Amino acid sequence: xxxxxxxxxxxxxxxxxxxxxxxxxxxxxxxxxxxxxxxxxxxxxxxxxxxxxxxxxxxxxxxxxxxxxxxxxxxxxxxxxxxxxxxxxxxxxxxxxxxxxxxxxxxxxxxxxxxxxxxxxxxxxxxxxxxxxxxxxxxxxxxxxxxxxxxxxxxxxxxxxxxxxxxxxxxxxxxxxx
Numbered sequence: 001x002x003x004x005x006x007x008x009x010x011x012x013x014x015x016x017x018x019x020x021x022x023x024x025x026x027x028x029x030x031x032x033x034x035x036x037x038x039x040x041x042x043x044x045x046x047x048x049x050x051x052x053x054x055x056x057x058x059x060x061x062x063x064x065x066x067x068x069x070x071x072x073x074x075x076x077x078x079x080x081x082x083x084x085x086x087x088x089x090x091x092x093x094x095x096x097x098x099x100x101x102x103x104x105x106x107x108x109x110x111x112x113x114x115x116x117x118x119x120x121x122x123x124x125x126x127x128x129x130x131x132x133x134x135x136x137x138x139x140x141x142x143x144x145x146x147x148x149x150x151x152x153x154x155x156x157x158x159x160x161x162x163x164x165x166x167x168x169x170x171x172x173x174x175x176x177x178x
Contacts, residue, residue: 004071
């Protein structure tokens with residue numbers, strides 16, 4: 001086997017170990033939040049998600065080893081940089097959310113607002129910029145079934161679709177109605 005194959009397998013092993021570390025952090029956060037009154041939401045599909053993530057890592061390793069995929073530096077270099085950036089953002093999110101971050105769904109609404117971090121510095125400004133334009137927002141909300149119809153509607157009609165401010169509040173961020 002080529003050196004690049006060993007490096008790729010090492011990268012996959014590192015990703016797998018990082019996911020195990022994240023699961024340990026998640027378990028610790030769940031215990032801390034349960035002690036403060038949060039409740040874990042039963043999610044029967046979580047096992048399947050874990051199985052799928054594991055299968056993707058194993059499948060990537062098997063593809064490279066058995067199908068002899070070539071190493072393409074022009075593709076590998078930018079993808080490695082993208083991998084590093086994505087993981088930096090991932091750990092920034094974990095750190096920003098503190099004990100509110102979990103791999104599983106935990107109802108932590110009674111615990112209050114998450115301290116400022118990634119979402120306060122980037123997320124709110126992004127949402128204030130894009131939500132009034134509404135074409136993206138409509139794609140992921142109750143208008144999703146009508147997303148192809150009405151994309152030409154004005155921003156004003158989209159603002160009327162927003163619920164009142166009190167309904168937009170969440171423990172992570174609050175969307176202010178203009």
